[in-house]
Amino acid sequence: MGTPSMHFSESPEDPFALGRGASAVLDDQGTVVGWxxxxxxxLGYPAKEVIGRAWQGLLVDTRDLAVVRSVALDAVKAGGWFGVLPVRHRDGHRVEMGFRARAVTRDGDRQEWLLVGAPASEVIAWQRDRALLDGLYNRSPIGLVTYGPDRTVIRVNRAVEKASGVPASAPVGHRPREFMVDEDAGPTEERVRHVLETGEPLIFTEQSARARHDPGRDRVVSVSAFRMEDPSGRVLGVAETIEDVTERHRAQRRLALLNEASARIGTSLDVTQTARELAEEVVHGLADYCSVDLLKPVMLGEEPVPGSTGPLLRAALSPPEHRVPHQEGDVVPxxxxxxxxxxxxxxxxxxEGLLSLRPEWYAMDRRRIEIALGLGVHSLIAVPxxxxxxxxxxVSLWRSRHAEPFEDGDAAVAQELSSRAAVCIDNARRFTQQQSxxxxxxxxxxPNAVSDLPAVEVACRYLPASGEPGIGGDWFDVIPLSGARVALVVGDVVGHGIHAAASMGRLRAAARTLASLDLEPDEVVARLDDLVSLLASELEANADGNWSAIEQVLGATCVYAVYDPVSRHCALARAGHPAPVVATPDGQVTVLDLPAGPPLGLGGLPFETYDLDLPEGSLLALYTNGLLEARDGDIDAALENLYGCLSHSADPLDRTCDxxxxxxxxxxxxxxxxxxxLIARTRVLPPQNVATWQLPLEATAAARARELTTAKLTEWGLTDLAFTTELVASELVTNTYRYAAGPVTLRLIRTHSLICEVSDTSHTSPHLRRALSTDEGGRGLFLVAQLTERWGTRYTHDGKTVWTEQPLPPA
Structure with missing residues (x-):
């Protein structure tokens, strides 16, 4: 199929043209003298029947006679007439005919009338086409340009004349670039050439354009073009319609900007990042420069005071222009x-336009204005x-490269963008506040910063998850125990939020309480398991549909380790937690093969203690599963990386953690x-700081204990503590002699404090009581409690140990 083009044969021709119209000549008496x-x-009448007869009696129906006579009188007065009249056909029916009547003078004074007629339908169609053509060229708001085959302008209508600012006759015979300016006049001429050569019409093609009389204003026009041909197919030129769609284009662009901004602003819950996204979107489609200045409390995640207007901090600037005085983070006056x-x-x-600002404001911030003018800024919008x-x-929007100043529509779009961004910024502010x-x-x-312990050197790291709505349940603790020992514990409560934090706080407090009882690791974990079961029961009774809180508690895991710096013995137990990793000073790194046990609260399997001795300077690493799953979930690769970091056991612990x-x-x-x-480097107490004696269970044991204690404290230079310590040792040994059986062990440990321990094979627990004034005994443990800083009892498989601690005197 061929391409469509316009043929003139498709439109009615002039019905009164020679050869198309019916003509007749009347004398001044109304007699037909020509046909x-x-x-x-x-009309069906041959000439011989018409010529010589009066036209009114022959061609006019009696019903129309009055109208015809009235028209005839008007024509005589005016010397001519044009209109539609009904006439009678030879077969008697009426025919609507359009007539042109004009008086002509012949032979000096004789007047005749020339009538040219055509069917009324053709006359009306012809008039309609003439009116349409007149409308297109004189009244249409859409521009019309016709080009000849040489691509020069044949004619333009009034709309083009108005838009281009040049008279309608000026472009005739010229090329488009001589009267219209667009981004490049070449596309217009290329478009005309293409339509001429191919006959392919262009429909609603949009392009930017500028008029010569207003070259500073950017416009967008919609162009349609088609080729004109005569009935024989000869190409006569190109007709082109041009419609100014600048406002529609801007509205579409603004709508697209809002749609894109909805997807690109607020992608994170970070105040500064959200401000940058807003600035970048505004510069992308609305302004040349954009700055976002926020109240200082907003930047800090706090709620601003109602009515406050400062101070402002620059949160974002796009593009980052170094000549602008205030950069991101600066205070903006x-x-x-x-x-x-x-x-x-x-x-x-x-x-408003920058040049229209008040003179006093210019004087107050002269440097800022001069910088803006140097960038070519000519108008701005400030939006709250x-x-x-x-x-x-x-939000401040500035234009410099855009030739046109901001308009009310731009201000409306800026306000809509700012309103959407403000909600995102406030959400980020609230999240920052809640997260903080x-x-x-x-x-x-x-725990706070771990103090220096005689048993271990400790370093730890806690990293909260990204994008989680609240705090997590991971925790760790370092708990000093009696006998210079230390307990290390790491746990993980599933999930995030207040329930996870509350459960974590309860488990940590319970672990500290159980640790103070000097229980074995498997007993501590077992009692934590009982506590979790109890918590789950309480939550279930008051669940109100919140089953996630119960699942968080029941999914908790932990690992608990106790290290003794005297014996180098380490005992561990775990409940569904990742196994600790040990690195010895010789560079060997292994994962401890201690029984996993079920997570806390599930029950079913017993917990077991795993025992081993650690060389001095060994690293014991405890962690939660998030560490191994952080990068890509490859546990084996993560363990290999962990081994490599721990193999350098002599490095500072903080560097190892990093x-x-x-x-x-x-x-x-x-x-x-x-x-x-949590990474701990084990220490071993020097032998000279530990003294151990076996005492026979006889009446002289207390006296022997006093002698040994005094001699050792004198050797250590702690004579100030000799009297108190020998009294404490005497009372503890005396109690053992009275209530226990088997050998008695006395041990003194000098660390950050002086520790005195008395062990026996009995599991009978001593009780502190207040003796009455009439009692002969019962004051021993009361004196011990008054003379020492701390005291207590711990049980072992072979018996018990009563211990005391006293602070060392200042050096």
Whole structure:
């Protein structure tokens, strides 16, 4: 099929043209003196029947006679007439005919009338086409340009004349570039050439354009073009319609900008990042420069004071222009009567040109204005950021490269963008506030900086998960025990939120309480298991549909270890937790093969204690599963990386912790799960700081204990503690002699404090009581409690040990 083009044969021709119209000649008496063949064809009368007869009696029906006579009188008066009249056909029916009548003078004074007629339908169609053509060229709001085969202008209509600013006759015979300016006149001429050569029409092709009389204003026009041909197919030129669709294009662009901004603003719960996204979107489609200035409390995640207008901090600037005086993070002064101050006070957009600002404002911030003018800035919009009734800051939009100043439509779009962004910024602010409070709560539940312990050197790391709505349940603790020992514990409560934090706090407190009882690791874990079962029962009774809280408690895991720096013995037990890793000073790294046990609260299997001796300087690493799953979930690869970091056991522990985090976590990426890491380097007490004696269970045991204690404290230079310590040792040995059986062991340990221990084979627990004034005994343990800082009893498989601690005197 061929391409469509316009043929003139498709439109009616002039019905009164020679050869198309019916013609007749009347004398001044109304007698027909001339009759054409076309008249015979249309009305059926041959010339011989018409010529010589009065036309009114022959051609006019009696019903129309009055109208015809009235028209005839008007024609005589005017010397001519044009219109439609009914005439009678030879067969008697009426025919509507259009007539042109004109008086002509012959032979000096004789007057005749020339009538040219055509069917009324053709006359009306012809008039309609003439009216349409006249409308297209003189009244149409859509531009029309016709080009000849040489691509020069044949004619333009009034709309093009108005848009181009040049008279309609000026472009005739010229090329488009000589009267219209677009981004490149070449596309217009290329478009005309293409339509001429191919005959393919162009339909609603949009392009940017500028008029010569207003070259500073960008416009968008919609162009359609088609080729004109005569009935024989000869190409006559191109007709092109041009419609100014600038406002529609801007509205579409603004709508597209809003749609894109909805997807690109607020992708994170970070105040600064959200502000940057807003600035980038505004520069992308609306302004040349954009700055986002927020109230200082908003930047800190706090709620701004209602009515506050400062101080402002620059949260984002796009593009980052180094010549602009205020960069991101700077304090931005809010000048009185400035557009920014006015928009914050009035809580509405302020639109104005920079050069129209008040002189006093220019004087107050001369450098800022001069910099803006140097960048070519000519107009600005200041829009307040308002969300939930709170003013958060202000957005400033600047134009320089865009030739056109901001319009009211731009201000409306800027306000819509700012309103959407303000909600995102406020959400990020609230999240920052809640996250800060949650992390503060969690850190308050975790131990503070671990003091120097005689048993171990400790370093730890806690990394909260990214994007989680609240705090997590990972925890760790370092608990000093009697006899210079230490307990290390790491646990993990499933999930995040208040329930996880509350469960974590309860488990940590319970672990500390159980540790103070000097229980074996498997007993501590078993009693934590009982506690979790009890918590789950309480939550189930008050669940109200919140089964996730119960699942969090029941899914808790932990590992508990006790290390003795005197014997180098380490005992561990775990409940569904990742096994600890041990690195010895010779570079060997292994995962301890201690029984896993079920998670806390599930019950079913017993917990077991795993025992081993650790060389001095060994590293014991306890962690939660988030550490091994942080990068890509490859547990084996993560363990290999962990082995490599721990193999350098002599490195400082803080450096080792950092190396582990760097090796197992993706760079610049927060983990998807909370991570708790605890690394301890074992120490061994020097033999000269520990004294142990076996005493026979006889009446002289107390006296022997006093002698040995005094001699050892004198050797250690602790004579100030000799009297108190020999009294304590005497009372403890005396109790053993009275109530226990088997040998008695006395041990003194000098660390950060002086520890005195008396062990026997009995499991009978001594009780502190207040003796009455009439009692002969019962004051021994009361004296011990008064003379020492701490005391207690711990049980072993072979018996018990009563211990005391006294602070060392200042050096």
């Amino acid at each position: 054409s063949a076309r008249a015979q064809e249309l 809010l000048l009185p009567e400035s557009p920014q101050a006015r928009c914050l006070a009035e809580r509405r957009p302020i639109l 950021l308002v969300a939930r009734g709170l003013v958060l800051g202000v 409070a949650a992390l503060t709560l969690q850190r308050s539940l975790l 190396a582990v985090v760097e090796a197992l976590l993706a760079k610049d990426h927060r983990p998807s799960d909370d991570i708790a890491l």
